[in-house]
Amino acid sequence: MTVGRIVITGASGNYGRGVSDRLIAMGRAAELILITRRPDRLAERAAQGCTVRYGDFDQPETLAAAVQGARKMLLISGTRVGARVEQHKAAIYAATAAGVAHIIYTSFIGIDDPANPAEVRHDHIETEALMKASGAAWTMLRDAHYADAMILMAGPGVMQTGKWFSNAGEGREAMVWRDDCIESAVAVLTGEGHENRTYNITGPELQTFREVTAMMAEMTGRPLEYVPLDDDAQYAMFDAMGIPRRPRDNHEVGGIPWNSDDMVTFGRAIREGFLALCTDDVERLTGHRARSVREMIEQNRAFLAGG
Incomplete structure (x- = not known):
């Protein structure tokens, strides 16, 4: 070998x-x-x-x-x-x-x-x-939940409707850049001393979707509203979009491989506080601080604003 x-x-x-x-x-x-x-x-x-x-x-x-x-x-x-x-x-x-x-x-x-x-x-x-x-x-x-998934994949729909619908309520999470997750993995693959250890790879701060919506509005100059939903209403919204409840291989809606059982239970987990974790593990592994949701929005301001 x-x-x-x-x-x-x-x-x-x-x-x-x-x-x-x-x-x-x-x-x-x-x-x-x-x-x-x-x-x-x-x-x-x-x-x-x-x-x-x-x-x-x-x-x-x-x-x-x-x-x-x-x-x-x-x-x-x-x-x-x-x-x-x-x-x-x-x-x-x-x-x-x-x-x-x-x-x-x-x-x-x-x-x-x-x-x-x-x-x-x-x-x-x-x-x-x-x-x-x-x-x-x-x-x-x-x-943690990828900031890219929410800002780059869900964000255009929010901008189009002017509303962010979510069953996450006022729950908080520390969304992380996918690139920070990738760089953390590379650090473990190429470094020493990581055996039998668990790392929580998160962004730098806990935020609600209401706060993220406000940031998007501030940086794009568009009026946006956060609209909390209960779980049944969230399912109904996804059903109307043609999103399957169970995962299907090679099935996308709007270019995204959605399934609503995953997303609705995810929103509930945020709402009930199970994902309210924030660590410095990205910095410990990579040597740089975890990048923020605000930085993700700033970097993609023109894309979100439609230009």
């Missing part, structure tokens, strides 16, 4: 590409084994010197060969909320059977409390338990 090789699952997704971009820029292309269901999408990575292999969470037999030769694995959580435990189990079992010594996982904040209603909790807490029982060293990167 080549000591130091890193295998990345879901390597053709946004997170996987972000991690491999940074590792390639560090001169580590030859150390990377990139797993994807669509190797053709990573042809440029092969040309850059990475090893690209076919692997499918839903076909465990494909993973055994895919992970061969790796010392560390970045297990990027699958996208099918409610169905990920079996997928992740297959990857963990394949990794440990192949001698992978350290598994790093993109988990989620606030999952220790069994009262947390977020549907994603089950997938993540069960995956973490499998990792801890695997015999390999582990690191949990518990990422």
